[in-house]
Amino acid sequence: MTRPKRPTSSDVARAAGVSRTTVSFVLNNRPGQTIPPETRRRVFEAAERLGYRPHASARTLARGRSNIALLAIPDLPMETGISRFVEALAAALAEHGLTLVAHLAGRNGRPLTDVCSDIGASAVIGFEAFDDDTLKGLYQAGADIVIPASKERSGMGPIGQFQAQHLIDRGHRRIGYAMPRNSKVIRMAEERLRGVAEACAAADIAPPIVHSTDVETATAAQAVTGWAEEAVTGICAFNDETALAVLAGMREHGLSAPTDIAVIGIDDIPAARVAAPPLTTIRFDLDEVAHRRADMVIAGLTGREPTSTIAAFSPQLIQRAST
Amino acid sequence: MTRPKRPTSSDVARAAGVSRTTVSFVLNNRPGQTIPPETRRRVFEAAERLGYRPHASARTLARGRSNIALLAIPDLPMETGISRFVEALAAALAEHGLTLVAHLAGRNGRPLTDVCSDIGASAVIGFEAFDDDTLKGLYQAGADIVIPASKERSGMGPIGQFQAQHLIDRGHRRIGYAMPRNSKVIRMAEERLRGVAEACAAADIAPPIVHSTDVETATAAQAVTGWAEEAVTGICAFNDETALAVLAGMREHGLSAPTDIAVIGIDDIPAARVAAPPLTTIRFDLDEVAHRRADMVIAGLTGREPTSTIAAFSPQLIQRAST
DNA sequence: CTGAAAGCGCTAACAA
DNA sequence: TTGTTAGCGCTTTCAG
Secondary structure (H helix, E strand, O other), X not given: OOOOOOOOHHHHHHHHOOOHHHHHHHHOOOOOOOOOHHHHHHHHHHHHHHOOOOOHHHHHHHHOOOOEEEEEEOOOOOOOOHHHHHHHHHHHHHOOOOEEEEEEOOOOOOOHHHHXXXXXXXXXXXXXXXXXXXXXXXXXXXXXXXXXXXXXXXXXXXXXXXXXXXXXXXXXXXXXXXXXXXXXXXXXXXXXXXXXXXHHHHOOOOOOEEEEEOXXXXXXXXXXXXHHHOOOOEEEEOOHHHHHHHHHHHHHOOOOOOOOOEEEOOOOOHHHHOOOOOOEEEEXXXXXXXXXXXXXXXXHHHOOOOOOOOOOOOEEEXXXXXX | OOOOOOOOHHHHHHHHOOOHHHHHHHHOOOOOOOOOHHHHHHHHHHHHHHOOOOOHHHHHHHHOOOXXXXXXXXXXXXXXXXXXXXXXXHHHHHOOOOEEEEEEOOOOOXXXXXXHXXXXXXXXXXXXXXXXXXXXXXXXXXXXXXXXXXOOOOOOHHHHHHHHHHHHHOOOOOEEEEEEOOHHHHHHHHHHHHHHHHHHHHOOOOOOEEEEEOOOHHHHHHHHHHHHHOOOOEEEEOOHHHHHHHHHHHHHOOOOOOOOOEEEOOOOOHHHHOOOOXXXXXXXXXXXXXXXXXXXXXXXXXXXXXXXXXXXXXXXXXXXXXO
């Protein structure tokens, strides 16, 4: 199927019997201009009839700035929730005329900076702070604003704290931490672990006993052996998948939660609900983070001061049988 | 942080002591041109030193076609695997100079056609066929090629067949099908169910007994009751999460897999490995699908005949304890 | 082998 | 109130 030649703004102007300027003014609803309703109608009608869509590249070139925001989705198994986050962000940005697209980072994909430059993104939004080279590259690639700009707190620490606090509140005094082995998430896990350690320190109990495991029974069973030897009674897992692995490792030893050891995850993935036993976990409100991110983008683009600077998560406990 | 003015191709030309034409030729490695190595070096050096990146919009405008491909990710729970698919697709397209970005479809997000036009995508790639209006809109928005073009088979049926066949091979004669309740995936589930039914028909056994369930224990337990009454011995679940729910439902009744009823899922999510019992499931090779999709895009863009037309999945059985 | 010049489709001063 | 005009940064034909 061959595509018919695309109508340009000149075509619309001709069809409506006006100049291109007028077309531009009408279609962009330019303030401060007083175009007679009749003329406007004619322009709209012509544009509609011809199926006119402004050429984005031409517009961007002329305006000097695109209306595209690029979301860099890290190469993490962020599974559940991420799409809700993306949608919320897209909606928030759309209110300000920005279109959001996503780049899924990966080993073989093109570098983020290239993508940014290829699509001419005005704003780039990430989850964690970008390293300095990337940041510089992004600006070179034409981004006007990059978020998070610098070493902004990623908000992962508080999650770990919240997680540990739940266990502490239920009387646990020997806390274990289940670290994932997947190197992609190590940094995030370390941040969360830090939060757990802080909570322990604040409660004046021993720091968490850390063991790492894959999402698989054998290594988890080994880790469980380690915790058992240290008389750990409650385990904070990096996320639900890791928690599920720990549960499997315990099963292997004939141990069960929460009687022998309590386990708490993070994320509230669907599988957590139907695990044996159902997994206590933490969910957090991505919508709020999305709105803050959007606010920062708009602020940066318009030169206004951002309403909020810190991207905080609002953790919510999902109490189930495993604790 | 204010971004320094971006260097243009003229800046590079000036710095290298050549014309913009030469810069363009060198940087685009234009064939049929014989530029002296020394000149080339000077251009590269200047571009590097200035941190020059060609302006995508300007290039697109001049060339008449962007190098952007847009992937429309449907509003499904982004389960596992999708990101691997995206990466494979991105990599395959990158080999041909195309940059892939994704649009997560959603209730509140901007319509796909708008996104397409805003980013000036040359190609739009979907999972299922687009409806006629969308298709038309996409072409109007400037897309040169849209895939899947028309009512192409989505390749989900064969997966269901494969799944059922495994149960049949192991001697099961009363097959059940666990349908998800999440309306977003109903269509996909129906396609898979069709495949299961075909396999049953081919093996000359009764059609599958269908019950639906959420990813949650109560409804799953109800469904299990239904299957038990029908003396079902093997259940094909829509996906792993649904399968996990079925397992939980069985547990509720004191039934265990595979002794009482065998269960098989689809997707091979991490949680399947550590379920009780570990879940037999099916993984399919998204890489291959990605490559075919990419091939079709490139073919369409260059006018060449596509190498392959049907997007087939290569299902692979992951045998674990639940069957 | 390199440069001059003409657009690509749109926006935005500036005139009329 | 509307039209004229000059770019935005890049590619590409055509001369030199």
